[in-house]
Amino acid sequence: MIKVEQLTKTYHTNPVLDNINLQVPRGSIFGLVGPNGAGKTTLIKLIMGILLPDQGRVYIDGVNVHQNPGIKSRVGYVSDYQNYYPNFRVQDMIRLYRETYTNWDAQRFAELAQVFKLPEGKKIKHLSKGMRAQLAILLNLSVSPAVLVLDEPTSGLDPVLRRQLLNIFLEEVARNETTIFLSTHNLNELERICDRIGIIHNGRVLFDESLEQMKQQIRKIQVAFAGEPPEGVLEQSTILKVERQGRVYTIVVRENVNQLMAELEKYRPLLLESVDMSLEDIFIYRMGGMGYGFEQIFTQ
Amino acid sequence: MLCVLVGIVQLKHVAGGDAVFNIDQRSSTPIYLQLVQVIKEAILKGILQPGDKLPSVRELSVQLTINPNTIQKSYQELERQKVIETLRGKGTFVTMHYQPSKDEDKLNLLKENLKNLLVEAHYLGLTRDTTIHLVRQLLDELKTREENS
Amino acid sequence: MGLSKFLPNKTLIWKEWLNNWAFFSIFLGLVTFATSVTLFNEITTYLDELERGIITGDYFNSYAIYRILSFSDALLGFISVLLTIILAALMVGHERDHNTFNLLLAMPYSRRDLIYNKFVLGLGQVLTIFVFNALVMTVLVWAYSSIPFPFDATAIWAWALRSIVVLSFIFAFTMFISSISGTTLGNGILSLIFLFFPMGFPALIAVHLDYWTAQSAWNLIYDSKEIGFLLTVPTYIMDNIVLGHANLPLIYGVLVLLTGILYQLTKYLFARNRLENNGEVLMFEQLEGFFKLGVAVCFALLGGPLVINIFRMQATPSFVLISNVLMGVIFWFLVNWIIKWRKVAN
Numbered sequence: 001m002i003k004v005e006q007l008t009k010t011y012h013t014n015p016v017l018d019n020i021n022l023q024v025p026r027g028s029i030f031g032l033v034g035p036n037g038a039g040k041t042t043l044i045k046l047i048m049g050i051l052l053p054d055q056g057r058v059y060i061d062g063v064n065v066h067q068n069p070g071i072k073s074r075v076g077y078v079s080d081y082q083n084y085y086p087n088f089r090v091q092d093m094i095r096l097y098r099e100t101y102t103n104w105d106a107q108r109f110a111e112l113a114q115v116f117k118l119p120e121g122k123k124i125k126h127l128s129k130g131m132r133a134q135l136a137i138l139l140n141l142s143v144s145p146a147v148l149v150l151d152e153p154t155s156g157l158d159p160v161l162r163r164q165l166l167n168i169f170l171e172e173v174a175r176n177e178t179t180i181f182l183s184t185h186n187l188n189e190l191e192r193i194c195d196r197i198g199i200i201h202n203g204r205v206l207f208d209e210s211l212e213q214m215k216q217q218i219r220k221i222q223v224a225f226a227g228e229p230p231e232g233v234l235e236q237s238t239i240l241k242v243e244r245q246g247r248v249y250t251i252v253v254r255e256n257v258n259q260l261m262a263e264l265e266k267y268r269p270l271l272l273e274s275v276d277m278s279l280e281d282i283f284i285y286r287m288g289g290m291g292y293g294f295e296q297i298f299t300q
Numbered sequence: 301m302l303c304v305l306v307g308i309v310q311l312k313h314v315a316g317g318d319a320v321f322n323i324d325q326r327s328s329t330p331i332y333l334q335l336v337q338v339i340k341e342a343i344l345k346g347i348l349q350p351g352d353k354l355p356s357v358r359e360l361s362v363q364l365t366i367n368p369n370t371i372q373k374s375y376q377e378l379e380r381q382k383v384i385e386t387l388r389g390k391g392t393f394v395t396m397h398y399q400p401s402k403d404e405d406k407l408n409l410l411k412e413n414l415k416n417l418l419v420e421a422h423y424l425g426l427t428r429d430t431t432i433h434l435v436r437q438l439l440d441e442l443k444t445r446e447e448n449s
Numbered sequence: 450m451g452l453s454k455f456l457p458n459k460t461l462i463w464k465e466w467l468n469n470w471a472f473f474s475i476f477l478g479l480v481t482f483a484t485s486v487t488l489f490n491e492i493t494t495y496l497d498e499l500e501r502g503i504i505t506g507d508y509f510n511s512y513a514i515y516r517i518l519s520f521s522d523a524l525l526g527f528i529s530v531l532l533t534i535i536l537a538a539l540m541v542g543h544e545r546d547h548n549t550f551n552l553l554l555a556m557p558y559s560r561r562d563l564i565y566n567k568f569v570l571g572l573g574q575v576l577t578i579f580v581f582n583a584l585v586m587t588v589l590v591w592a593y594s595s596i597p598f599p600f601d602a603t604a605i606w607a608w609a610l611r612s613i614v615v616l617s618f619i620f621a622f623t624m625f626i627s628s629i630s631g632t633t634l635g636n637g638i639l640s641l642i643f644l645f646f647p648m649g650f651p652a653l654i655a656v657h658l659d660y661w662t663a664q665s666a667w668n669l670i671y672d673s674k675e676i677g678f679l680l681t682v683p684t685y686i687m688d689n690i691v692l693g694h695a696n697l698p699l700i701y702g703v704l705v706l707l708t709g710i711l712y713q714l715t716k717y718l719f720a721r722n723r724l725e726n727n728g729e730v731l732m733f734e735q736l737e738g739f740f741k742l743g744v745a746v747c748f749a750l751l752g753g754p755l756v757i758n759i760f761r762m763q764a765t766p767s768f769v770l771i772s773n774v775l776m777g778v779i780f781w782f783l784v785n786w787i788i789k790w791r792k793v794a795n
Contacts (some may be wrong), residue, residue, distance in 0.1 A: 011725055012734065012792070029367055042725075050554040052722055073557040083548040085468060092467060096783040100556050167362045174358035174368035191331055192323075192366045227423035270419055273412065 076140030542633025749777030
């Protein structure tokens with residue numbers, strides 16, 4: 001379990017994180033989404049105790065990380081670029097992890113080593129980015145982690161490898177009830193992987209809820225009437241946006257979708273149907289409702 | 301059994317087939333409900349039969365790259381609907397006496413599509429009688445085709 | 450808690466060793482070459498010349514080794530100081546340059562663990578280098594006891610102790626600077642500047658006093674030079690000004706105490722280090738003002754002597770003054786620019 005309380009961090013007087021609160025229950029996967037430079041890595045480094053917060057606390061399984069670094073013997077950490085000693089050989093890194101973590105699982109390591117087939121005699125500086133990521137995942141899964149903190153663990157890897165790694169993470173959750181905190185700027189696969197997600201922007205985590213909830217709350221409806229649309233119906237407060245093309249109105253509605261559908265039905269529309277929305281669209285509307293102009297997040 | 305199920309999901313995924321049976325993250329239907337539909341469909345088609353064992357949450361999670369908690373939720377939903385049952389220590393099975401009830405969602409969708417077609421027919425200038433005649437004709441045609449095969 | 454806290458962590462020591470064994474070998478090699486190997490060469494030369502009748506039995510000219518053992522070999526002393534500074538600067542700088550503190554701090558290690566084990570290995574290596582050579586030389590002196598050496602084993606061990614105590618202080622001081630500065634080069638250069646500062650600063654002032662007031666301030670200059678040397682610890686193994694006629698146990702005691710205090714300071718500062726500032730000149734923004742002012746003042750003082758030395762008689766007072774101000778202003782902006790540049794580079 002990860003619990004973050006009132007976390008605040010400033011870089012050279014620029015606020016980077018502003019009073020972050022979140023909680024990731026045991027055995028669940030939390031996805032942190034946001035553009036590059038939004039503070040994802042900073043938040044993760046604070047959770048890992050690499051950086052010191054200006055204010056606030058981080059708890060892992062109820063233990064304050066910054067006061068008791070020993071708790072990290074149950075925490076695996078994979079960053080998007082592995083900061084390993086360039087002159088170490090792969091076998092040296094393995095030894096460093098094996099001796100550092102008291103819960104090193106030799107059997108799990110042997111299992112995963114079979115999958116990844118890393119050249120143990122090679123130096124870290126001669127490994128490709130993908131190999132480095134695999135080594136990091138191999139090492140951090142072998143420490144019997146109760147919590148995995150993953151900072152863009154699959155960015156820049158080819159789709160086959162990415163899928164393989166995601167599967168390994170999922171298996172970890174299914175097998176050992178591992179808690180995963182994952183950051184990404186890639187929305188694909190997010191819903192498949194995460195129980196809950198949060199979007200980080202301007203130093204705040206904007207919401208923290210399941211995609212399922214979000215998907216059901218925001219819907220797009222297409223409706224067409226023979227004559228003019230009935231007065232007032234399309235001006236309700238739950239309607240975020242109305243677009244008109246000829247007779248067809250495309251409506252984005254937040255909350256009480258079925259109620260609106262039923263109401264529209266009464267006016268005998270020529271066409272009334274619910275249309276799928278992309279995750280990007282959902283995020284944009286969901287946040288637009290909070291008074292943010294967010295289109296730029298996903299159009300990088 | 302696992303292979304079959306995964307096969308269905310993946311095949312449909314690739315073919316981009318019927319949206320209801322596809323695990324499609326762009327769909328407004330939550331993934332766990334999509335999975336419920338996939339499994340019900342498999343039973344309906346006889347790919348899964350009463351008494352068959354379903355893959356474990358862990359297996360299915362890895363095969364489909366879907367969060368195990370989501371799979372768990374689908375299984376719970378299916379259990380609630382008495383489509384499947386879990387025998388402690390043995391696994392999850394399709395209920396022996398499962399009778400597929402008429403799928404309301406599907407029926408609604410069908411109605412919806414039919415309505416749209418009827419609206420179109422109206423604008424083409426087809427009269428009520430011509431439309432009914434046309435439907436009869438098509439139903440007969442389907443019937444003969446079924447008998448031949 | 451308790452004593453187990455002071456046990457070195459085997460893994461951290463091993464990791465440190467894997468990173469610095471090559472440099473340690475160079476350090477060990479150079480000191481060994483300058484001491485044990487030199488002594489052995491002297492001995493063989495002496496025996497050879499004795500055999501060939503060039504010299505008689507009571508003459509032994511091991512001048513080089515005698516110099517080393519009697520405080521007055523400036524070169525070996527300076528090299529040892531420099532290598533110790535590099536040893537410590539690399540220990541922290543290497544981690545900063547490769548961002549490996551991110552790796553270590555994500556592991557179940559506290560910031561204290563990291564600093565403590567670096568101290569243990571670094572001081573251990575300094576100890577090893579000098580104890581090893583003292584041992585070898587003691588054995589040589591004992592093995593060739595027929596030779597009338599101008600020194601005995603006690604002098605050898607006094608030399609080893611002096612080197613270890615002084616270099617430990619230098620190591621701790623560089624570690625302390627490394628907890629403030631963000632790059633390997635910064636660690637090394639700043640340590641070097643501050644270590645020699647007590648000697649250099651009075652010297653700069655002295656040149657100025659000498660220029661402006663001629664003879665009248667001579668006594669003041671002379672006294673400040675003495676104090677400067679006393680405060681410049683590296684000179685202790687480069688010269689015999691301080692140790693030659695001083696109360697050794699007191700000075701060693703003070704140095705050991707200072708080493709301990711510097712360790713505590715390093716630990717304290719590293720625990721508050723903002724690692725996101727890695728790669729910048731200074732890890733603590735609060736120090737920037739002081740740092741910039743210090744550099745500007747020092748280089749302003751350097752401006753005058755530079756002009757006096759280069760232009761000799763043509764250096765008029767106004768010329769000297771202008772060069773003071775000019776150097777101060779130039780370096781004020783230069784330091785400002787470097788600090789900003791490192792920040793942007795980050």
